[in-house]
Amino acid sequence: MKVLGIYNLKSSIVCIATDNASVNLQMASEMQNQLPGFCADQQAIGCMAHTIHLAAQDGLKTLGETPEELxxxxxxxxxxxxxxxxxxxxxxxxxxxxxxxxxxxxxxxxxxxxxxxxxxxxxxxxxxxxxxxxxxxxxxxxxxxxxxxxxxxxxxxxxxxxxxxxxxxxxxxxxxxxx
Known part of the structure; x- marks a missing residue:
């Protein structure tokens, strides 16, 4: 937030994205608290590669439970x-x-x-x-x-x-x- 203030960019944030889901949520919440007009629900996006990786991990957990008729x-x-x-x-x-x-x-x-x-x-x-x-x-x-x-x-x-x-x-x- 300090760096955004130094460069007078606090009102220029369009959206944020990070490579870690928990960091993304925490950052979005903090920005919503400190920046007027920033809406975390609409301006925070998750990293697609990280999301896909998490989905793949969940998929791997279920492997071996596929139907025998496959x-x-x-x-x-x-x-x-x-x-x-x-x-x-x-x-x-x-x-x-x-x-x-x-x-x-x-x-x-x-x-x-x-x-x-x-x-x-x-x-x-x-x-x-x-x-x-x-x-x-x-x-x-x-x-x-x-x-x-x-x-x-x-x-x-x-x-x-x-x-x-x-x-x-x-x-x-x-x-x-x-x-």
Whole structure:
């Protein structure tokens, strides 16, 4: 509010958007209290990427509870178990817990981000196992990407994850053979 006052912009706010729903609501409420004419209900918008991500997280929680009569996807397609079809449907009745996979991948990303040396070791592992992989794939795990992209990256780099977690004895982040 102080910066808006310094630049004489308090009456120029058209709308606000933040990347976090709780921050957005708090900011909108504060602005409504301090700015004449600002209506939080009409001038505060949520971040669409964040909203979609939250919806995807809720969707993942319900996977595995789909009706048995849904078509069984082919797990041998180009993306294997991480294909969109296999995320939506239970491949061959495996009842994979995608929420658990995402949770472990998120925790591994946090673990890697806490140390540049760990991150470098993981990227080195990727380069040792995948000659033709572009660096962007290696960094996908470490960035805030969609849940689908995280699962797709996990499938693509599954050998690197397994090798890295096994070498450093990181059972909490390890995927099972079926995952």
């Amino acid at each position: 078509a069984t996807p082919n797990v041998n397609d180009s993306h294997g178990l991480m294909s969109l079809t296999n995320i939506i449907n239970d491949p061959d009745g495996l009842h994979l817990n995608y929420s658990s996979i995402v949770s472990r991948r998120s925790k591994l990303a946090t673990y890697l981000k806490q140390s540049p040396q760990r991150c470098e070791k993981f990227i080195t592992t990727i380069h040792l196992l995948y000659d033709d992989l572009r660096p962007t794939k290696a960094v996908t795990l470490l960035s805030h990407v969609s849940t689908y992209e995280m699962l797709n990256c996990t499938w693509t780099l599954k050998d690197a994850y397994h090798h890295f977690c096994s070498t450093l004895n990181l059972q909490n982040y390890q995927l099972s053979a079926i995952e």
